[in-house]
Amino acid sequence: MGEWRTVCRVGELAEGEGKTVTLGGRLIAVFHTQGTYRAIDDTCPHMGASLSGGYVEDGIVTCPWHAWRFRLCDGVWADNPRIKIDSYEVRVEGEAVQVRVNPSEKGAKP
């Protein structure tokens, strides 16, 4: 099932903004976009840039280093669907934005 963890407060991230959090031993990028919150792996699989610093438009983040583009809803590389990074469930509980990390996922620690 996984555990919900608070990653920021509602209003902390402006529309189109992202931040990096560490959950379960993983770096996760949390974004506020299109009126909702999304979470995907923060580390770009190309050369390791932090995706939370990328440009966000139309539900897609563009890596700040070499412009690989990932869908925020599911982590799929927008230009080559065979490549995908992990995405995470996000919910808002009151003023808290929470991400669920499954401890059984690869690399995750309880």
Ligand code: FES
């Ligand atoms: S490090 Fe992300 S595209 Fe190169």
